[in-house]
Amino acid sequence: MDERIQRGIENDRTVDITTTGRSSGQPRRIEIWRYRYDGRTFLSGSPGTRDWYANLRANPAFTFHLKGSAQADLTATARPITDQAERREVIQGILDDLGRGTGNVDEWVARSPLVEVEFR
DSSP, X not given: OOHHHHHHHHHOOEEEEEEEXXXXXXXXXXXXXXXXXXXXXEEEOSSSOOHHHHHHHHOOEEEEEEESSSEEEEEEEEEEOOOHHHHHHHHHHHHHXXXXXXXXXXHHHHHOOEEEEEEO
């Protein structure tokens, strides 16, 4: 992968993703924060249901759009994190990175969308 794009993946928190609508089959583009933990890239959000997550569960192929320090449209696959121990580890790492410590970890583990981004 191009070094400029790799730096963008590692450093640019705000990105767009285009998913395929689970019912409509139409492309859906949204702005979202990406998170890094243990050298890997994740998408998540505060506890609650999210259309983007339901779309990725139905069709894990999507486009990851860098739009900050680098501009690129990257083909990716979402791997939903469903194992409770892995969810807890990753979410704790994300919350630590955000400076939120251990607050609400149980709620985030139980109710937050969480996928690992695998670039193709």
